[in-house]
Amino acid sequence: xxxxxxxxxxxxxxxxxxxxxxxxxxxxxxxxxxxxxxxxxxxxxxxxxxxxxxxxxxxxxxxxxxxxxxxxxxxxxxxxxxxxxxxxxxxxxxxxxxxxxxxxxxxxxxxxxxxxxxxxxxxxxxxxxxxxxxxxxxxxxxxxxxxxxxxxxxxxxxxxxxxxxxxxxxxxxxxx
Amino acid sequence: xxxxxxxxxxxxxxxxxxxxxxxxxxxxxxxxxxxxxxxxxxxxxxxxxxxxxxxxxxxxxxxxxxxxxxxxxxxxxxxxxxxxxxxxxxxxxxxxxxxxxxxxxxxxxxxxxxxxxxxxxxxxxxxxxxxxxxxxxxxxxxxxxxxxxxxxxxxxxxxxxxxxxxxxxxxx
Numbered sequence: 001x002x003x004x005x006x007x008x009x010x011x012x013x014x015x016x017x018x019x020x021x022x023x024x025x026x027x028x029x030x031x032x033x034x035x036x037x038x039x040x041x042x043x044x045x046x047x048x049x050x051x052x053x054x055x056x057x058x059x060x061x062x063x064x065x066x067x068x069x070x071x072x073x074x075x076x077x078x079x080x081x082x083x084x085x086x087x088x089x090x091x092x093x094x095x096x097x098x099x100x101x102x103x104x105x106x107x108x109x110x111x112x113x114x115x116x117x118x119x120x121x122x123x124x125x126x127x128x129x130x131x132x133x134x135x136x137x138x139x140x141x142x143x144x145x146x147x148x149x150x151x152x153x154x155x156x157x158x159x160x161x162x163x164x165x166x167x168x169x170x171x172x173x174x175x176x
Numbered sequence: 177x178x179x180x181x182x183x184x185x186x187x188x189x190x191x192x193x194x195x196x197x198x199x200x201x202x203x204x205x206x207x208x209x210x211x212x213x214x215x216x217x218x219x220x221x222x223x224x225x226x227x228x229x230x231x232x233x234x235x236x237x238x239x240x241x242x243x244x245x246x247x248x249x250x251x252x253x254x255x256x257x258x259x260x261x262x263x264x265x266x267x268x269x270x271x272x273x274x275x276x277x278x279x280x281x282x283x284x285x286x287x288x289x290x291x292x293x294x295x296x297x298x299x300x301x302x303x304x305x306x307x308x309x310x311x312x313x314x315x316x317x318x319x320x321x322x323x324x325x326x327x328x329x330x331x332x333x334x335x336x337x338x339x340x341x342x343x344x345x346x347x348x
Contacts, residue, residue: 004177006348033348035203035285035294069243069257069314076245076255102292102318106204106285128285128294128314136259137241139296139314168203170348172177 004031008154008171012164014040019051020171021154025115027173032155034169035106041162042099043132047090048109050121050146051154061147062088069139091123091144093157098130099165105129114152121146177206182343185328187215188336194344195232195325198288202346205287207326210279212301214271215338219304220331222268222278226287226317227325234327235317240264242295242315249308266311268328269301271335276302279340280311283347287323292316 007022007030023030037046049056064085068075075081085092097104107127114121123144131138146152157169185192198205212222225234238260246254246266256265269278278301285294295315303309317323328342 009348033204036289036291067245069245069255069312071241071243071257071259071316074255074257075243076253102320103286103294106294106296108283108296126296126314128296128316130292130316130318135318137243137314137316139243141312168348172348 003175005173005175006170007173010169012167015164017156017158018164018169019154019156020169021051022171023114023153026175028113029174030111030114031172032109034157034167036103037167038104038165039097039099039159039162040165041159043096044159044161045095046093046097046105046157047160048093048155048157049090050152051156052150053153056156057146057150058089059148060087060089062091062144063147064091064142064144066140066142071137093125093127094129094140095138096132098132098135100135111155117151118149120149121152178346180344180346182341185337185340185342187338190333190336191327191329192337193227193325193327194342195227197344198324200288202348203286204347205284206345206347207282207284208343209268209328210341211277212268212271212279212340213275213277213338215336217273218332218335219271219273220335221266221270223263223265223329223331224267224282225263225327225329226323227327229288229322229324232325235321235323236262238262239317239319240315241318242313244311244313247310247312263329264295264313264315266299267297267313269299269309269311270303271330272302273304278302290320290322292318293323
C-alpha cells in the first residue's frame with residue numbers, strides 16, 4: 001500500500017527562505033503544501049527553486065507555462081492571461097501578493113522525477129493568493145520543467161524581495 | 177493525511193451538510209465527493225457553501241470570490257468569475273440527467289481560523305447525455321468567520337441528490 005509520508009515541515013517567521021528536504025528515490029512523486037504565507041514587503045512574488053544537496057539551483061533552466069484564474073475580470077481573452085516563461089532562474093508561484101493580516105497565499109506543488117539524476121525534473125503547481133493594493137483573488141496553474149539531469153533533494157521557497165513574514169510549509173512523499 | 181469523516185450523501189434532498197469537520201487541528205483539508213448522481217432527469221451543477229462554526233448554518237452571504245475554468249468536450253471552453261457570489265460553483269462537478277456519476281476534489285485552506293479561507297478545486301461530470309465537463313476553480317472568502325463544516329449544494333433548487341459519498345481529510 002502506498003503511503004503519503006511527511007518528509008519535512010517548517011514555519012516561517014521573518015525568514016529569508018524556507019527549504020524543505022527529504023526527497024529520495026523512495027518517492028517518485030513528492031508534494032509540497034503551504035498556507036498562510038505573507039510577505040514582509042507588499043507586492044512581493046512568491047518563488048521556488050529546486051534544492052540539490054545543500055544548495056539551490058539558480059541556473060536559467062526553468063521553463064514554465066502558466067494559466068491564471070482571477071475574480072475581478074474574465075481571464076481567457078487578454079494578453080498575459082496565459083504565459084510561457086522560458087530560461088528563468090526561479091519559478092513564480094504568485095504575482096504581487098498582499099501583505100495584509102490574513103493569509104496572502106496558499107498552494108500545492110507536485111514534483112515528479114526529482115531524485116532521478118539522469119532525467120529532468122517536472123513540476124505542477126496550483127496556487128491561490130490575494131493581490132496587493134485593493135486585494136482580489138488570483139489563482140495560478142503552472143507546469144514547469146527544470147531542464148537539467150540533476151538529483152533534486154528538496155525545494156526552496158522565497159519572495160523575490162524581502163523576507164517571508166509568516167507561513168506554514170510541509171513536504172510529503174508518495175511512497176510506493 | 178488523516179480521514180476525518182466519510183459519509184453517504186442524503187438522497188431526495190437539494191443539499192447535504194457535513195458539520196464539525198474543520199478545527200484548529202489542521203490548516204488544509206481535502207474534500208472528496210465521488211459517485212455523485214441526481215435522482216431525476218435534471219442536469220445541474222454541484223456547488224459548495226461553508227457552514228459557520230458558531231451555529232452550523234450555511235454561509236449564504238455574498239462573500240464567495242472565485243475564478244473558474246469550464247472545460248467542455250463538445251464545445252468551446254468558458255470561464256466565469258465573481259467577487260461577491262453566494263457559493264463556489266461546480267466544486268464537485270455536477271449531476272447528469274442520465275445517472276452518470278460526477279464528483280470532485282476541493283482543497284480548503286484555513287477554514288476554521290479567523291482569517292481568509294482559500295479554496296482550489298477540480299470537478300468533473302457528464303452534463304446532459306454525452307456532454308462532458310471538467311471544472312478547474314480557485315476561490316477565497318475574505319472575512320474572519322470561522323467555518324467548521326461544508327454543504328454540498330445542487331445548483332437548481334428543484335434538483336435532488338440521488339447518491340454519492342463525501343470524504344473529508346485533514347492534510348496538514
